[in-house]
Amino acid sequence: xxxxxxxxxxxxxxxxxxxxxxxxxxxxxxxxxxxxxxxxxxxxxxxxxxxxxxxxxxxxxxxxxxxxxxxxxxxxxxxxxxxxxxxxxxxxxxxxxxxxxxxxxxxxxxxxxxxxxxxxxxxxxxxxxxxxxxxxxxxxxxxxxxxxxxxxxxxxxxxxxxxxxxxxxxxxxxxxxxxxxxxxxxxxxxxxxxxxxxxxxxxxxxxxxxxxxxxxxxxxxxx
Amino acid sequence: xxxxxxxxxxxxxxxxxxxxxxxxxxxxxxxxxxxxxxxxxxxxxxxxxxxxxxxxxxxxxxxxxxxxxxxxxxxxxxxxxxxxxxxxxxxxxxxxxxxxxxxxxxxxxxxxxxxxxxxxxxxxxxxxxxxxxxxxxxxxxxxxxxxxxxxxxxxxxxxxxxxxxxxxxxxxxxxxxxxxxxxxxxxxxxxxxxxxxxxxxxxxxxxxxxxxxxxxxxxxxxxxxxxxxxxxxxxxxxxxxxxxxxxxxxxxxxxxxxxxxxxxxxxxxxxxxxxxxxxxxxxxxxxxxxxxxxxxxxxxxxxxxxxxxxxxxxxxxxxxxxxxxxxxxxxxxxxxxxxxxxxxxxxxxxxxxxxxxxxxxxxxxxxxxxxxxxxxxxxxxxxxxxxxxxxxxxxx
Ligand code: HEM
Ligand code: SF4
Numbered sequence: 232x233x234x235x236x237x238x239x240x241x242x243x244x245x246x247x248x249x250x251x252x253x254x255x256x257x258x259x260x261x262x263x264x265x266x267x268x269x270x271x272x273x274x275x276x277x278x279x280x281x282x283x284x285x286x287x288x289x290x291x292x293x294x295x296x297x298x299x300x301x302x303x304x305x306x307x308x309x310x311x312x313x314x315x316x317x318x319x320x321x322x323x324x325x326x327x328x329x330x331x332x333x334x335x336x337x338x339x340x341x342x343x344x345x346x347x348x349x350x351x352x353x354x355x356x357x358x359x360x361x362x363x364x365x366x367x368x369x370x371x372x373x374x375x376x377x378x379x380x381x382x383x384x385x386x387x388x389x390x391x392x393x394x395x396x397x398x399x400x401x402x403x404x405x406x407x408x409x410x411x412x413x414x415x416x417x418x419x420x421x422x423x424x425x426x427x428x429x430x431x432x433x434x435x436x437x438x439x440x441x442x443x444x445x446x447x448x449x450x451x452x453x454x
Numbered sequence: 455x456x457x458x459x460x461x462x463x464x465x466x467x468x469x470x471x472x473x474x475x476x477x478x479x480x481x482x483x484x485x486x487x488x489x490x491x492x493x494x495x496x497x498x499x500x501x502x503x504x505x506x507x508x509x510x511x512x513x514x515x516x517x518x519x520x521x522x523x524x525x526x527x528x529x530x531x532x533x534x535x536x537x538x539x540x541x542x543x544x545x546x547x548x549x550x551x552x553x554x555x556x557x558x559x560x561x562x563x564x565x566x567x568x569x570x571x572x573x574x575x576x577x578x579x580x581x582x583x584x585x586x587x588x589x590x591x592x593x594x595x596x597x598x599x600x601x602x603x604x605x606x607x608x609x610x611x612x613x614x615x616x617x618x619x620x621x622x623x624x625x626x627x628x629x630x631x632x633x634x635x636x637x638x639x640x641x642x643x644x645x646x647x648x649x650x651x652x653x654x655x656x657x658x659x660x661x662x663x664x665x666x667x668x669x670x671x672x673x674x675x676x677x678x679x680x681x682x683x684x685x686x687x688x689x690x691x692x693x694x695x696x697x698x699x700x701x702x703x704x705x706x707x708x709x710x711x712x713x714x715x716x717x718x719x720x721x722x723x724x725x726x727x728x729x730x731x732x733x734x735x736x737x738x739x740x741x742x743x744x745x746x747x748x749x750x751x752x753x754x755x756x757x758x759x760x761x762x763x764x765x766x767x768x769x770x771x772x773x774x775x776x777x778x779x780x781x782x783x784x785x786x787x788x789x790x791x792x793x794x795x796x797x798x799x800x801x802x803x804x805x806x807x808x809x810x811x812x813x814x815x816x817x818x819x820x821x822x823x824x825x826x827x828x829x830x831x832x833x834x835x836x837x838x839x840x841x842x843x844x845x846x847x848x849x850x
Contacts, residue, residue, distance in 0.1 A: 238558045268799050272739065283729035339831060343546040379715060380754075403527065403715075404755035404790045404798055406779060408810075411799045415814035419821055426825040434832065 240351075241356035241448040243314045249305050250443055256298040257417060263291040264414050295373045302366050321363075323356035330354065358424070365416050371396065372410040379403055459567050464494060467521055469696075471529050476697045478533065480609045484535035484599065489568050491531045498564055509709055515763075516688050516700075517710040529694040530561070534568035536601040539592055539633055543626045543660055544653040545606030545693060549577055552680035552765070560767060569690075570704045572600065575619075584619045594740035602637035604630065606647040607653040608668035608741040611661035640671055640694050643686060645679040645782055648706070652679075655788035666706060674699045679782035682763045685711040705785060707757070716753035716779050722746065724791045730820055740776065748813035750795040751778030758783040 238243040242250070268286045273283055309318040324330050327436020330347040336344040337354065344352065350361060375397050400406050429437040438449045495505055509526045513519075516526070540550075554566060554577075572592035573576060580588050592600065606626075609616035614627030634640050642665045645651035653662040666673040674818070676685050689708055691702045700708040717723065725731070728744040733739060733748060745751070756779055764771040773779055781791035792801060800809050 268586070268797065270729060270731060271725075272731045274738065277726045278724055278730060281728035281730070283727075285727035288727075332493055334770075338836060341827075353815075358471075378737060380718060382714065395703055398785075401786060401790055402755065402784045404752060404784065405789075407755060408798055408801070412810055415810065417816065417818070422818060423822045423825065426829070430829065430832065434836075 239448050239450055240314075241442050242446045243308075243312065245296055245304075245308055245312070246314075247443055247446060248452065249301055249308065253301050255303070256294045256301060257421075259294045260291060260298065261417060263287050263294070263413060264411075267291060268411060294378060295377070296372075298366070299370050299374070302363075302370060305363075315350065317350045320351045320448065321356050323351050323362050324353040324360075325347055326353055330357075357425075358420070362420055365413055365420065369410060369413045369417070372400075372406050372413065375406050376403070376410060456496065456549075456721060458651040466521065470521060470525070473522070473695050476695060477492050477525065477528050479697070480532050480694055484532070485537070485570075487532060487568075488534040488570055491564075493569060494568065495561070498552060500561060501577055504563060504681075505832050511689065512684075512688065513555065515684060515759075516692060522695075524690060525695055529691045530565060530784045532694055533565050533690065534570050536690065537570050537592060537596040538574075538603055539589065539600050540574040540577075540603045541573050541607065541630060542619075543604065543606030543608050543661070544632070544648070545644065545646045545651070546810075547576055547605070549605050549680045550574075550673060553643075553683045553686055562683050565687055566683065572596070580813065582803070586620055586622070589633070593633065598637045599638050600636070602633050602640045603643050603672070603742040604634075604640060604647045604665040605643050607662035608665060609621055609653070609660035610664045610668055627668060631667060634665075634669050638697075639699060640665065640669075641672040641686070641689060642706070645787070647673075647838070648675040649785045652788055652790045666740045670782060673706055674702065674708060677705065677712065677783035678758065679787075680759075682711075682760065682765065685765045694820070703757070706780045707783070711759050712757045712783060714757065714759070716758050716760055716773070719753075720753050720762060720773055722773060729848060746776075746778040748774060748797060748829075750793060750797060752780040752781035752784075752787075752791045752794075752798070753789070755798070755826070756781040756784055756787075785839070822841040 267284070270284050270287070271280055275394075278317065279297070287305075296454045308316070309321070310316055326348070329348070330342065332345040333353045335341040349356075371393065374386075375393050376388050378386050378393065397403060397406055400409060427442075428440055432441075436449075438447065470539060505527070509523045512530075513523050513526050513773070516522075518526075542550075547702070565778060573589045575585070578585060578588065608614070608626045608630055609812075610627065614625035617626035619623065619626060619629055622737065642648045644705075646653055647664075647665045649664040649667075650658070650662045653660065664675075665671075666671075666675070674689050676689060679684075685708065689700060692698075693710075700710060701707055703712060705712075717726075722724075722745045725743070726747060730742075730744040731748045732744050732746050733747065747754070751773065753773065759777070760771045761773070764774070778795070780794050781787040784791065791798070799811060802808055803810065803813070
């Protein structure tokens with residue numbers, strides 16, 4: 232029989248809101264993004280009464296800008312969270328011994344993972360750092376695509392800064408293509424991420440899944 | 455707002471003064487016009503009214519306020535004073551064709567007819583050593599004053615020996631460097647001169663590049679395959695009016711002409727927003743003039759003013775004619791915009807049918823299968839562990 236001690240606070244409210252808002256944004260962005268890449272033809276009805284692609288683009292841009300702000304907020308939390316600024320934990324993979332140990336654990340060679348040192352395990356830190364990179368890149372390419380079609384206000388200002396990046400990447404067509412490739416990286420990340428959350432929940436029984444809602448993890452005695 | 459307006463009017467008044475000074479200078483220092491432009495207009499049946507209309511259109515095309523209309527008219531009258539040396543390198547001469555041919559003359563065409571071409575390999579009567587002499591004389595006579603127009607890419611491979619021109623077999627590279635060094639302004643006309651164009655398309659065996667890169671000078675890039683004559687005329691008018699290059703974007707293209715995307719003011723755009731797409735050539739949507747995105751239009755990635763200006767006496771342009779834009783004003787379009795009749799994400803990777811979406815689907819399926827196997831194995835191992843524990847308990 233295993234004994235549980237009092238629940239331990241793991242995630243702040245800010246972190247949880249940020250997590251789920253990002254999750255929703257990314258789901259909507261993937262769906263609307265693919266609908267922009269493969270728009271659906273609507274043959275019936277008068278042209279002037281229809282605005283389907285226009286609306287899809289609107290929601291894509293809405294959640295795209297939301298994601299941009301969420302990402303800035305997340306970076307702020309990583310460095311300045313008063314509960315636990317986790318930017319150091321994102322480099323847990325630098326501990327090579329732990330990293331190898333962790334990979335063995337995931338490959339089901341080891342029965343136990345390495346000891347918990349920070350918020351994230353070594354592989355987890357690598358995955359999240361990669362995700363941050365992905366979000367950063369998709370935001371940059373997204374802002375370029377947005378600026379190319381809208382020539383006023385702050386969008387135009389950001390575009391004027393990012394214009395050299397567009398050139399560097401090989402023109403707007405390549406920016407769009409990279410944006411599309413990155414989308415697939417998100418899909419892959421989500422598959423693994425969701426599975427790992429369930430797996431940890433089932434194997435360690437520390438409440439990994441519910442922690443992103445409640446904020447609390449449970450620690451087994453003796454750990 | 456008032457301050458802003460005052461600032462703007464101040465700015466433009468200053469610009470207008472500069473423009474007047476510059477035009478005086480042109481009239482003083484450049485040779486007499488070859489032809490009396492107003493007389494020529496009359497002879498060609500262009501009324502004063504049409505001419506004034508044209509100045510209005512040109513002024514707005516150059517993104518100048520209406521007070522500049524008289525200046526544009528004056529620049530047009532002085533158009534034939536500007537000596538032009540026109541060089542051909544690795545190209546098809548399609549740009550010359552597009553710019554110098556027309557079925558009925560409008561003001562742009564008459565302007566181009568009066569252009570003072572000191573040297574143009576395709577159009578001049580002289581040949582061989584005689585042509586070479588024309589070039590030398592023009593370069594000497596108008597040093598620092600002439601405009602050099604370059605059409606075609608410059609091969610750099612084998613030290614430029616893939617392209618040799620003229621009676622002495624000079625390489626394109628050497629000729630270009632020589633002519634550009636004494637030019638007041640250099641215009642790269644067409645995709646090939648801008649970034650290398652089709653001669654520079656992958657794998658580019660002759661190492662073709664655009665004039666600006668090959669010759670190490672900054673050029674005004676009139677991109678397009680072929681470019682629009684109005685963009686060319688406008689750039690020359692700008693040179694006459696201000697004595698300098700127009701403001702350019704990162705690709706060296708004049709901002710007034712290449713500042714916005716084709717997709718931003720395409721006449722089929724309302725159909726795009728409404729979700730009305732041509733699915734295949736000749737279908738119902740094609741007959742109704744719907745958006746060509748799904749049959750490969752690259753308008754969303756292409757900066758150009760084709761929808762405004764159109765081609766062939768402003769009659770039509772590719773999207774109007776029913777085929778998607780192929781993005782010919784963009785760097786590397788031959789490679790980056792392919793396939794031309796499919797959306798961009800359907801480009802084949804490494805040949806064959808492999809697209810990024812196919813790869814994405816396969817990877818996602820493989821990942822899903824991988825985690826599923828992992829899950830099953832974890833469950834089996836756990837069951838084993840539980841059974842072992844049970845056995846142990848029983849033994850105890
Ligand atoms: C997880 C995040 C995102 C995903 C999965 C995503 C996905 C996509 C996809 C698949 C496309 C279509 C590309 C194509 O046609 O090949 C697209 C287009 C686009 N995305 Fe995103 N995107 C994301 C984030 C963003 C962000 C943050 C912005 C801007 C702030 C943005 C702005 C755009 C724009 C402007 C377009 C082009 C729309 C058009 O030209 O009509 N995206 N996105
Ligand atoms: S035809 Fe091309 S440029 Fe025109 S709206 Fe459709 S995608 Fe855009």
